[in-house]
Amino acid sequence: MERIPILKMGRALLITIQVDMHDQMAIALEEDLTTRIAQTGAKGVLIDISSLEIVDSFIGRMLDNIAAVSRVLDAETVVVGMRPAVAITLVELGLTLQGVKTALNVERGFELISRRLAEIETVVVEIGAEDERSGD
Amino acid sequence: MAQADIGQTIAKRRAEILKDWGHQLRDGGALSSGRLKEAELDTQVREFLDLFVQAVSTNEADTARKALRQNVAEVSRARAIQGFTPTETATFIFSLKQPLFDALTQEFGKDSAALIQGLLAVTEILDGLGLHSMETFQKSREEVIIRQQKEIAELSTPVVKLWDGILALPLIGTLDSERTQVVMENLLQSIVEHGADYAIIDITGVPTVDTLVAQHLLKTVAAARLMGADCIISGIRPQIAQTMVHLGVELNVVSKANLADALGAALRATGRTVATIKSASGGSALSKA
Structure with missing residues (x-):
């Protein structure tokens, strides 16, 4: 069966959906992604749907699911490159993807994730510094 | 015969x-x-x-x-x-x-x-x-x-660029579902074209906001968000604000009193600010040259 590739870029995962997704593919993607997040300890997931022209309620819900699962595994999902027609369709279907962050293109989506990664790093450094101080 | x-x-x-x-x-x-x-x-x-x-x-x-x-x-x-x-x-x-x-x-x-x-x-x-x-x-x-209806619908929904990455959508007239569709399509298309981060929807020219209009506005906001742009609603007139509260209409989006405030907020959010320069003393600084 066709599978959608999941690319690792630093501490984030990049998924570009280049074909029209059918339901089986969506389910497989959800499973693969969950495994990969757990394996790699990724903190961000970038889903590029700029080639996706057709969405239905199932795909919409799957995006929501992916976001929810990723959140549980401490990774932030950003959906990027949604086409206007797709956005209108999802809104008409009542799927506003409340738990998902969005960005206009991959570049901006990556900025969002980098900012989050930077925040995490800072926290780590600060705690590290505090540890040192208390060690003195 | x-x-x-x-x-x-x-x-x-x-x-x-x-x-x-x-x-x-x-x-x-x-x-x-x-x-x-x-x-x-x-x-x-x-x-x-x-x-x-x-x-x-x-x-x-x-x-x-x-x-x-x-x-x-x-x-x-x-x-x-x-x-x-x-x-x-x-x-x-x-x-x-x-x-x-x-x-x-x-x-x-x-x-x-x-x-x-x-x-x-x-x-x-x-x-x-x-x-x-x-x-x-x-x-x-x-x-x-x-044909005239179509022309009116197109004429009345311009999307203007206020700044890099900031768009404004001045709405004039009643919002029905057909117009909302046109407005939404125009706005989303412009967001893609300009790569906008912020869209300001100005409703100074919308005479009444009932539950239906509010729903249409929210749809537009939700669609823009799906594209990765944040929306600010501006120009809600006092009477309309009162009616909305009485009707129990809730717009869960950032709203500002007027277009200027909304632009200010958008500029701040994109890391810019508006400053007064001292040299502009008297006379018109705008020249046609």
């Missing part, structure tokens, strides 16, 4: 009928508005009568009648576009009755059975054409209305 006889009668008295019909039309005020030239009317009248004779006299009545209906449709459409009233348009056909009846009476005056038959036949055809004329007239007017 066969229909062919009517055709012959009309053909024989063509000049007379044309003159009478012309008088009828002029008395009815066909030319008084100045929208139709005398020569134009003459051509229309002559064409119609010739086609009419063909339609009642030839063997291939079907093709001839089709041509006649086509002619009526063209004349009616032209009048609809020129702004004639329905009565003026229908009069073009119905005013032919009198001259035709006169001609038939003179021809078959003695033979009353044939006369009645002839009158009935002519009336039937003319009434049919009259209805067809009205239908075409109505259809043309509707086409005009639909």
